[in-house]
Amino acid sequence: MVTGGSSNKEVVNPKAIIHKRFGDKARYNVEEIQEFASNGCPGLAIPQKGPCLYRCCLELPEFSVVSDICKRKKEAMQSAAEKALEKLTDPPVEDPADQLISRLSYLFSNDFYSTCHPLSGHFRAALQREGHLNGLVPITVMCFFDSKLSNLCKSIKPEIESKPLEVMSMVMDAATRLSETVFTSKENFSLRRISPYPPEVIQSVEASCQQETYIKVIQVPYLVEENVKPSTLDVSSNKYYMDVIARGLGAADASMVMLSRSVGKASSETRLYFHAPKKDLEDGAFMNARASYLSGQIIYGDAILATIGYTWKSCDLFHEDVTSSTYYRLLMNKVPTGIYKLSREAVLVAELPARFGARSNWRGLLPRDILCTFARQHQLPEPVFSLVPAKDIEGPEEIYRCEVKLLSKGQDLILHCYPRDLFKKQSDAVQNASSKVISWLGDYLKKLSMQREDLTNGNGLDLDFYPEHISKELHFFSLVHKSWSGFEANSKKVQAFSDNVCSYNIQGPDSDIFPSNGCLVCVCYSVFLVTEGDKELLEKNEEFEFEFGSEAVIPDLEAVVAQTGVGQSAHFRVEMPPRELIFAASADLSRSLSLLSAGGCGLEYTTTLLRVTEPMEDRMEKAQFSPSLSKQRVNYAVGHIKESSATFLVDFGCGSGSLLDSLLDYPTSLERIIGVDISTKALARAAKTLHSKLSTSCNTQTPCSGIEYAQLLDGSITTFDSRVYGCDIGTCLEVIEHMSEDQATLFGNVVLSSFCPKLLIISTPNYEYNVILQKSAPQTPEDDMDDKNPTKPCKFRNFDHKFEWTREQFRIWASELSEKHNYDVEFSGVGGVDGVEPGFASQIAVFRRRSELPADKDSAAVPYKVVWDWKRTNGLEGHV
Numbered sequence: 001m002v003t004g005g006s007s008n009k010e011v012v013n014p015k016a017i018i019h020k021r022f023g024d025k026a027r028y029n030v031e032e033i034q035e036f037a038s039n040g041c042p043g044l045a046i047p048q049k050g051p052c053l054y055r056c057c058l059e060l061p062e063f064s065v066v067s068d069i070c071k072r073k074k075e076a077m078q079s080a081a082e083k084a085l086e087k088l089t090d091p092p093v094e095d096p097a098d099q100l101i102s103r104l105s106y107l108f109s110n111d112f113y114s115t116c117h118p119l120s121g122h123f124r125a126a127l128q129r130e131g132h133l134n135g136l137v138p139i140t141v142m143c144f145f146d147s148k149l150s151n152l153c154k155s156i157k158p159e160i161e162s163k164p165l166e167v168m169s170m171v172m173d174a175a176t177r178l179s180e181t182v183f184t185s186k187e188n189f190s191l192r193r194i195s196p197y198p199p200e201v202i203q204s205v206e207a208s209c210q211q212e213t214y215i216k217v218i219q220v221p222y223l224v225e226e227n228v229k230p231s232t233l234d235v236s237s238n239k240y241y242m243d244v245i246a247r248g249l250g251a252a253d254a255s256m257v258m259l260s261r262s263v264g265k266a267s268s269e270t271r272l273y274f275h276a277p278k279k280d281l282e283d284g285a286f287m288n289a290r291a292s293y294l295s296g297q298i299i300y301g302d303a304i305l306a307t308i309g310y311t312w313k314s315c316d317l318f319h320e321d322v323t324s325s326t327y328y329r330l331l332m333n334k335v336p337t338g339i340y341k342l343s344r345e346a347v348l349v350a351e352l353p354a355r356f357g358a359r360s361n362w363r364g365l366l367p368r369d370i371l372c373t374f375a376r377q378h379q380l381p382e383p384v385f386s387l388v389p390a391k392d393i394e395g396p397e398e399i400y401r402c403e404v405k406l407l408s409k410g411q412d413l414i415l416h417c418y419p420r421d422l423f424k425k426q427s428d429a430v431q432n433a434s435s436k437v438i439s440w441l442g443d444y445l446k447k448l449s450m451q452r453e454d455l456t457n458g459n460g461l462d463l464d465f466y467p468e469h470i471s472k473e474l475h476f477f478s479l480v481h482k483s484w485s486g487f488e489a490n491s492k493k494v495q496a497f498s499d500n501v502c503s504y505n506i507q508g509p510d511s512d513i514f515p516s517n518g519c520l521v522c523v524c525y526s527v528f529l530v531t532e533g534d535k536e537l538l539e540k541n542e543e544f545e546f547e548f549g550s551e552a553v554i555p556d557l558e559a560v561v562a563q564t565g566v567g568q569s570a571h572f573r574v575e576m577p578p579r580e581l582i583f584a585a586s587a588d589l590s591r592s593l594s595l596l597s598a599g600g601c602g603l604e605y606t607t608t609l610l611r612v613t614e615p616m617e618d619r620m621e622k623a624q625f626s627p628s629l630s631k632q633r634v635n636y637a638v639g640h641i642k643e644s645s646a647t648f649l650v651d652f653g654c655g656s657g658s659l660l661d662s663l664l665d666y667p668t669s670l671e672r673i674i675g676v677d678i679s680t681k682a683l684a685r686a687a688k689t690l691h692s693k694l695s696t697s698c699n700t701q702t703p704c705s706g707i708e709y710a711q712l713l714d715g716s717i718t719t720f721d722s723r724v725y726g727c728d729i730g731t732c733l734e735v736i737e738h739m740s741e742d743q744a745t746l747f748g749n750v751v752l753s754s755f756c757p758k759l760l761i762i763s764t765p766n767y768e769y770n771v772i773l774q775k776s777a778p779q780t781p782e783d784d785m786d787d788k789n790p791t792k793p794c795k796f797r798n799f800d801h802k803f804e805w806t807r808e809q810f811r812i813w814a815s816e817l818s819e820k821h822n823y824d825v826e827f828s829g830v831g832g833v834d835g836v837e838p839g840f841a842s843q844i845a846v847f848r849r850r851s852e853l854p855a856d857k858d859s860a861a862v863p864y865k866v867v868w869d870w871k872r873t874n875g876l877e878g879h880v
Ligand code: SAH
Pocket: 652, 653, 654, 655, 656, 658, 659, 676, 677, 678, 679, 682, 715, 716, 717, 718, 732, 733, 734, 735, 738, 739
């Protein structure tokens, strides 16, 4: 709450006058527009990222007024004060019917003729019309562009709110009362000023020269089977553009043309133009589903999509070309996936990421903004975000949950999402909840376009959905998108290592730097539409950054990047995505269409990996330890391998194979090594490095020649597989914290009771050490950029971590497991010094089996998939 300030300067602004008269009795309430609803928790409104708008309510003893919406708080307060002054000095309110007549008479005045108003241009252009149309201004246009006029009609007769034809008749009737000055043309449904404008008025806004102007527009036939068609209109300055559009629609003149509200951006002049409905035309058979869907209002017959009109900014006609690509992009902009792809300017590459991990790794429009855009594109009210504070078990600070509600135009609940995830930062909670909603909406709409209307609820998610409140929109959606399989490119599952290394044509020397989950990856790419003898460039990006492992790009690109090192290039073909995506990317529809009709078409991608930014955890582990922490973990494991003369090792959660790879550099007793992981991308990378190392080193007698057999298996380490049973040594380095605590315990039970390794080494971060790591962390500008307090430790080292334990927590977990399964356990670690607070950076538990290996487990259990298999065969090797 702000009260009227007192200034000792002599100011005569409205606020100062109000203050003089009312003093502290004038109360100003400034509110942010589009703020988050605070749902019973005052003070939790989060300032939004974009420019904020304000509205001010001024309460005076007698009455209160609300200001216009302003960019600044001060302006809003002044605007409220001004309105209050008007009210204080206003004569008793005039009869709206009289106001309507005086408004009309103003519109036909000399003054209005020379203003910059979206309507005044039409008055000027009307003078260019020929014959009996000369000077006639269509009533449709007057009602459409002068909101005062239509608002007055509605205040006289509220029930005509949604009946534009009745509003127009009312204006027409009012005009007959101005018969001295305004001529009413009943046949043309238009009005004209009777006396000519004085020459000086006309000259004051005369166009400097008669320019030839052609604009590109798109014709949208009402028959969905017909493609949209590009066409060109001649809107040279000696013509009235509405007449030109009328001709394009087969209408007699401008008075028969109706306009939609703007489509796309709220401020755009892009509209659909269509023939005024004739009574007999109002039949579902003529409904234009695509035009209705784009505009959110029901449109009959053929339509024209064009960007043209007079604005507040200039007296000249504003226009831009609308191409087929514009049309397809407008369609994309109505679904969350499409909004995201467009925001990344990567229609053929970007995908809406599956989840919101960290703000610093998110590229493109943020989930919350995508949701707001979605609501706006469907003329729905702003989504309502409510933050619910909760107590943090780990500290005194508050943490938050966020709920989202999507409402219909009539304020009925459409969707309610109430995820249980807790966040330290309010904005993260909001982004997370928004991300769930948009992902869900994306999936829902995809199913709808495939005519599978079985999905009507949240499907076990924390989400309620009431589709009946947007049934009209959903109906249009399924009509328009019938042929789409959503906006996703063909998301076939990434294949195993052996076929795709070849099909991706990776070129250039391999480097040490390659991405793993959580890395930020930067690529350059080009996408071509190719047929046997021809190709067309569709999309190109010199620098495109995305978070690896978050499904932020098409699956093929992520698979390629998983196997390329920095500096390497690849090119590959994918199956055709929905045609509409191609059209949205294509600069030349007719050429794309002719290529597509040639058959045998495909999309060809060329990409180069430019750089990889590792997650903070990896950067810290490299920068603050020498040798790096991961190297120290490997050395630690090697020590145990040597000590125990192990021959069979299994690496649980081997990732991209850093441990297995390093083991090949040491002369050890190992003969058989197996890596298990659930990430096919990581396994593909592991296969690539192990394969090249084993095949070259076996010819050159380097240490690894002791290895007889190596295998990579795709599967979850919480599930038993007999091939991994009874190894001499099991390693599980920095894996458990990537699973939920329940899963980690399940793994502990499965590994000790079923896999039964003689020795098991488990490492995981020591949470207590984070203080040290983060104090001296090499921060990049991207790290926690929205964090107001950069010295505050981030919760975990890597946002993919589901937990990080203290020494005590780890000790309890490991001790309970060892007791239960008859193992001994010892604790150790790497990074830091034993016994010195706060312990090791990476804490390690070493389990030793007390008993003999139990009888062989169920050997039929082989759920893991073999991704890669290598056997020594007299210097020859083989792989699947
Ligand atoms: N041990 C590797 C990788 C650590 S990252 C190293 O030290 O470099 C954690 C790995 O655990 C990831 O590759 C992830 O895919 C894997 N992982 C997580 N949950 C798993 C599960 N249930 N089964 C198998 N692997 C899992």
